[in-house]
Amino acid sequence: MVSSLKKILQFINNKQINYIVIGNGSNLIGSDADCDGVVLDLRRCGSEIHHDGAVFTVGAAVSLLTLARFSAERGYGGLSKLCGIPGQFGGVVTMNAGALGQEICTYVQELHGILAGHDWSWRPEPADWGYRHCRLPSGVVLTSVVLKLKEVVPEEENKLILSELRRRADVTPKGRSAGSVFRNPPGEFAGALLEQCGCKGLSVGNLHVSERHANWIVKEGEEPGHASDCRLLVEEMRRRVQERFGVLLENEWHWVNLRQNLLHELH
Numbered sequence: 001m002v003s004s005l006k007k008i009l010q011f012i013n014n015k016q017i018n019y020i021v022i023g024n025g026s027n028l029i030g031s032d033a034d035c036d037g038v039v040l041d042l043r044r045c046g047s048e049i050h051h052d053g054a055v056f057t058v059g060a061a062v063s064l065l066t067l068a069r070f071s072a073e074r075g076y077g078g079l080s081k082l083c084g085i086p087g088q089f090g091g092v093v094t095m096n097a098g099a100l101g102q103e104i105c106t107y108v109q110e111l112h113g114i115l116a117g118h119d120w121s122w123r124p125e126p127a128d129w130g131y132r133h134c135r136l137p138s139g140v141v142l143t144s145v146v147l148k149l150k151e152v153v154p155e156e157e158n159k160l161i162l163s164e165l166r167r168r169a170d171v172t173p174k175g176r177s178a179g180s181v182f183r184n185p186p187g188e189f190a191g192a193l194l195e196q197c198g199c200k201g202l203s204v205g206n207l208h209v210s211e212r213h214a215n216w217i218v219k220e221g222e223e224p225g226h227a228s229d230c231r232l233l234v235e236e237m238r239r240r241v242q243e244r245f246g247v248l249l250e251n252e253w254h255w256v257n258l259r260q261n262l263l264h265e266l267h
């Protein structure tokens with residue numbers, strides 16, 4: 001699978017075609033416009049897990065929950081606080097996914113991927129990670145991640161995993177979403193600012209700001225949502241917070257826009 005991906009990326013690179021990579025798509029808002037390029041859907045590209053003691057090499061398509069369960073059975077873990085995040089490792093690393101004060105960067109030792117059609121490897125330093133961010137070179141496609149996990153007692157780790165999945169099911173608003181709309185600004189919670197601005201319940205089309213969580217947009221019904229409605233709603237939320245608190249909120253999720261993903265950035 002990875003060798004086919006490399007051939008595709010070599011072709012794309014030679015032809016100067018725009019592209020975007022999709023992991024599980026849980027942090028992406030699609031586009032209403034036609035795509036001017038290639039969408040690489042990596043949901044099934046790289047689902048292997050190998051380990052040598054505490055060091056695990058996982059394919060980019062492995063989900064956090066799969067690794068948490070697999071490693072717990074073998075006496076390794078520490079991922080229970082992250083296990084309910086619905087991403088797979090390519091996206092999880094790109095976004096430096098985190099929850100409850102923990103981030104995936106704590107465990108990552110090495111990254112492997114393809115850049116401009118060639119094999120690429122990197123050992124990120126602490127300074128290469130930020131809040132929901134990894135300083136990856138533009139255009140890299142991750143294929144596997146090496147992590148060092150902690151020793152754990154399997155039964156205890158499995159209990160922690162289960163309890164975190166239950167906690168999430170209780171607190172996560174129901175309906176399709178892309179997770180938190182905005183990053184937390186330094187020293188603040190975006191959800192609290194949005195709530196104070198009366199954002200809960202705002203809606204455009206079939207998209208609504210959740211009544212449970214003001215930093216969460218959910219889509220209702222079976223009809224697809226529109227990116228244009230989503231932008232209007234997001235801009236209204238941002239405007240309210242900026243007017244009242246002078247804080248400019250930044251989107252946490254990514255908007256799919258192939259025209260911004262120009263391949264010349266790779267060279």
Ligand SMILES: Cc1cc2nc3c(=O)[nH]c(=O)nc-3n(C[C@H](O)[C@H](O)[C@H](O)COP(=O)(O)OP(=O)(O)OC[C@H]3O[C@@H](n4cnc5c(N)ncnc54)[C@H](O)[C@@H]3O)c2cc1C
Nearest residue numbers: 023024025026027087088090091092094095097098142179
């Ligand atoms: C219900 C819900 C709850 C969530 N809770 C949390 C939470 O608690 N904490 C948190 O941090 N996030 C949370 N998220 C957001 C999201 O799940 C994470 O950001 C996750 O890490 C994204 O993984 P993904 O595979 O879905 O990535 P995608 O959404 O597919 O992609 C995200 C970014 O990574 C890039 N990417 C994906 N795969 C690769 C690859 N192989 N190589 C290079 N680039 C790649 C994409 O191009 C895109 O820029 C939540 C989302 C939802 C819907």
